[in-house]
Amino acid sequence: MEQARGWWMEPSPASTVVAVDSSTVLGSAKMGPNRPGRGAHVATASFMVDPRHGGRGVGRALGEYVVDWARTTGYRSIQFNAVVETNQVAVRLWRSLGFDVLATVPEAFDHPQHGLVGLHVMFLDLKGA
Template sequence: MDIQIRPANTDDANAIRDIFREVIQDGTSYVFAADTPDKAIHTYWFAPETKTFVAEDRGWVLGMYKLMPAFPGHGSHLATASFMVAPGQQRRGIGTRLAEHCLIEAKKAGFRAMLFPYIISTNEGSVSLWRKIGFTTIGTVPGGFNHSELGFVDTYIMFRTLEDIPD
């Protein structure tokens, strides 16, 4: 496996859409409905204020993340991000590589910290990854996500400063 992480471009749009659809289809890890229109998916990943990156191996996109300000104006020093790894590629370290890359890119872009306002508590892989790379849970929204199998489950608000990330 020779994974490279690079900025996404419009040639990646179909692969990004396909991974997005695979990830959201079961309704267990993202808020999006399975019938989210292609245009909405494209806008989500390629909005003007976002920087989108893909992890690829020999030309195959395996996962992606987008980095953006969490808020405008006086809150724009906080970054947020969204990550997806193709289901068949999970548990191979790709999410960790994307997350570590994101921290570096966020610091380079001038962000002071990262805020994830909506991490689904039952998404154990995601929660474990964020904790492993220094995020702490600063809040819980009881019943914040309507899980397709479990009903209403909590969501977490997670936070991490970027002070320890090298310039």
């Protein structure tokens, strides 16, 4: 548990948020710079949504929060390094928020049902948005 906490709850300037309904955790997002130093002007984020609460807009709410956070914090863009290409719900969500697929790394993820599938690198330009 402590090992997971350190991985998910990174020190500042990173941030972690949790989506709740009453006392039920629905999902979480962590966000921060994609790379330290000279890459710190590009944000990144990771997301978890409890599958029992899928379809309730939790992922969209977390995604919109991250985009707003990155914009108001002064990041110039957001880069997602590894969006599983077969996760069409996530790909559709990120596209609806303005992200583009820049590239797909073939067979970079060993999916439990689909075997080796690609990972999308997705990008959102925040300048002037």
